[in-house]
Amino acid sequence: MLILGIESSCDESAVAVWDSNQRRVCYEQVLTQIDLHSTYGGVVPGIAIREHLNGFPLLLKNLNQQFDLSSVDKIVVTHGPGLIGSLGIGIAYAQSLQLLYKKPLEGVNHLQGHALSPFIKAYSEDKSFSIEHICPHLGLLVSGGNTLLFELTTQERALKFKILAQTIDDAAGEALDKGAKMLGFPYPGGPFIESCALNGDAHWIDFPKAFPKKTDFKFSFSGLKTSLRYFLAKLTADEIEAQKPSICASYQQAVIGALTKKVEQALTFKSYKSLGLSGGVSNNNLLRSAMERIANHHNIPFFVPQKRYCGDNAAMIAFAGTFLTAPLKVDPNRTLEAIT
Numbered sequence: 001m002l003i004l005g006i007e008s009s010c011d012e013s014a015v016a017v018w019d020s021n022q023r024r025v026c027y028e029q030v031l032t033q034i035d036l037h038s039t040y041g042g043v044v045p046g047i048a049i050r051e052h053l054n055g056f057p058l059l060l061k062n063l064n065q066q067f068d069l070s071s072v073d074k075i076v077v078t079h080g081p082g083l084i085g086s087l088g089i090g091i092a093y094a095q096s097l098q099l100l101y102k103k104p105l106e107g108v109n110h111l112q113g114h115a116l117s118p119f120i121k122a123y124s125e126d127k128s129f130s131i132e133h134i135c136p137h138l139g140l141l142v143s144g145g146n147t148l149l150f151e152l153t154t155q156e157r158a159l160k161f162k163i164l165a166q167t168i169d170d171a172a173g174e175a176l177d178k179g180a181k182m183l184g185f186p187y188p189g190g191p192f193i194e195s196c197a198l199n200g201d202a203h204w205i206d207f208p209k210a211f212p213k214k215t216d217f218k219f220s221f222s223g224l225k226t227s228l229r230y231f232l233a234k235l236t237a238d239e240i241e242a243q244k245p246s247i248c249a250s251y252q253q254a255v256i257g258a259l260t261k262k263v264e265q266a267l268t269f270k271s272y273k274s275l276g277l278s279g280g281v282s283n284n285n286l287l288r289s290a291m292e293r294i295a296n297h298h299n300i301p302f303f304v305p306q307k308r309y310c311g312d313n314a315a316m317i318a319f320a321g322t323f324l325t326a327p328l329k330v331d332p333n334r335t336l337e338a339i340t
């Protein structure tokens with residue numbers, strides 16, 4: 001089966017083809033708009049729509065030149081969650097291709113795409129690998145909009161997601177971006193915090209910890225962001241500049257510590273066969289190695305996407321389209337658990 005995936009939920013326009021017989025991504029292209037939104041300190045929905053409208057004709061022209069679209073067996077498109085205007089452009093292009101090539105069209109949940117992205121490499125490299133073999137799986141999905149600890153199980157070969165913990169306020173990536181903004185870094189600030197923190201002392205500031213109790217299965221990052229604001233207010237501009245690496249290292253450590261603590265708690269409550277990490281924040285090397293250490297400690301395999309599949313991309317949508325699809329129905333507020 002050749003599955004064409006289309007992604008446009010936020011500020012990336014992307015197409016990819018997953019070959020489920022060869023178990024590999026056989027075509028992919030992503031157009032990111034990040035530089036355009038960076039000036040505004042966040043994603044501007046109107047600009048995102050305009051850029052999807054500019055980007056998709058180019059993506060499809062390139063795809064058509066290198067790939068025989070009539071050989072595709074199925075088209076899948078992200079149908080939520082995401083920005084309604086952005087989702088609509090990808091869906092409209094997917095519907096046009098459906099009419100033109102007379103192929104089935106189905107919807108893929110964007111969060112389920114991220115949640116399964118850590119397995120793309122394993123499927124490509126090990127032809128006997130199957131998600132069923134590593135379930136129950138504990139996954140941490142961390143992006144600019146979501147912070148989710150979830151369980152993945154199989155029931156009669158169907159994949160089932162259950163959310164174990166989620167944020168009650170800001171997402172982890174949002175906390176990094178807002179903290180970075182206070183420190184004068186451009187949007188999105190997560191990668192800037194990571195590189196500045198390399199020369200800093202992660203113990204320089206002891207930030208307060210939300211939900212320290214073992215039974216609290218929730219994340220919260222807005223208090224952390226506020227304590228950074230109060231901390232910075234007590235320093236002069238020169239002091240902030242001089243201590244920036246240690247401020248970044250301590251702040252980043254507080255975010256990573258809050259995430260890994262709940263992962264460790266979940267692993268003491270139930271035994272899982274594998275651990276996974278996904279979403280834009282999974283680009284962070286410190287978080288990747290902290291999660292890997294936890295998996296090693298519990299003697300279970302650790303799965304993390306290749307860096308090009310951490311942020312939004314269509315390969316993860318086409319890949320997820322092999323396992324999880326639903327009748328196309330746009331829903332900007334869809335959750336991870338939703339079956340459709």
Ligand code: KG4
Nearest residue numbers: 143144145173188190191280281283284311
């Ligand atoms: O999944 P994603 O591309 O899309 C959104 O949900 O928007 O995630 C973007 C998030 C941003 O918050 C960004 O700062 C964060 O991922 N991010 C990072 C790193 N690279 C991207 N956070 C920490 N360290 C990184 N290296």
